[in-house]
Amino acid sequence: MSTRSYALRDSATMLRRNLKHLARYPSMTVMLVGMPIVFLLLFVYVFGNTLGAGIGGAGGGRAVYVNYVVPAIILMTVSATVQGTAVSVAMDMTEGIVARFRTMSIARVSVLTGHVLGSLIQSLLSMAAVFGVAFLIGFRPSAGVGAWFATAGLLTLMSFSLIWLFVAFGQAAKTVESASNVGLPLILLPFLGSGFVPTESMPAALRWFAEYQPFTPIIETLRGLLMDKPIGNNAVLAVGWCVVVALGGYLWSKKLFNRESAN
Structure with a gap:
């Protein structure tokens, strides 16, 4: 078996480990997903009529505002969900699990890859849950099939980039408590x-x-795709920010992991 095959096999094993943790402790997922849903309901039902009138004029209101705010809530969902990634990584680092893995005959890359893939699946499921609630309270996008695929691709890329950043945060954190607040x-x-x-x-x-902050072009791109509106150069900026964050998070994570291995 080649080195790549061993890495894929060990990564799959670590992915199963992380998915079992998610299934065994669903309360963390519920808590992380619950906050964006609360924000969605709060802004739509408490502030929606007023803010919607300001955005859509006389024809605005809650129906207009729910379409406007959903991209931001989806972004918050990803940010909240990947915060659990930092906690999970910090737990492994501080409780000695990673040190134990290093003594075993497994591919070193698989330890972090399992966290990344598991968190990506959790993030996608969390976004699906928030989208479901949004549809129930009146979210009505006008995106076509192609725009939905583009939306899914951007959300996956954004999740992937933030996950690598939070993997680094989890390794850099001295305690699990500090990892839970860093995001x-x-x-x-x-x-x-x-x-x-x-x-x-x-x-x-x-x-x-x-x-000029990173989240604005991502939000505007998602809003344009979902509501079938022009997005200008926001898509290029959104993808660029995601690539920069993903690369920075990966390199930082790799450096921290190798440093721990050397100690």
Whole structure:
């Protein structure tokens, strides 16, 4: 059996391990998915009529706002879900499981790959759950089949990039508690973008930050794809940010893992 075959076999084993953890402890998944759903219901049913009128004019309202806000909530779902990745990695690092794996005859890359693939599956399932709730409360996208495939591709790429970043966060964290808090700023970042209100409504300094931070082009691309609207150069910026974050997270994770191996 080749080295690549061993790596694939060991990665599949680690993936099964992580999926069993998700099935054994569903409370974490429910908690991480529950927060974006609460935000969705809060903004649609409490603020939806007012904010929708501001966005859609006289013809606006809750029906307009739910279509506007769903991309931001989906982004929050990914940010919240991958926070569990940092916790899971930190638990393995601090409890000695990874050190035990290093003494076994397994591919070293499989340890992190199992976390990444397991978290990606969890993230996709979480987004599907939030989309389901959104449809129940009135979300009505006008995307065609091609746009839905593009949306799924962008969401998968975004999840993959954030997962690698949070794998690095989990390795860098000294305790599980610190790993559970490290991702909170990313969950709040859509509020400082075009996720909940247009950037044109913001003060000049905040507007500049909102327009140039990474989440805004991703939100605008998702919104354009789902609602069949022009997306301009937002798609290029969104993919570019995802690639940069994924590459940075992977290289950082690899460096941290190799450093631990050398100790």
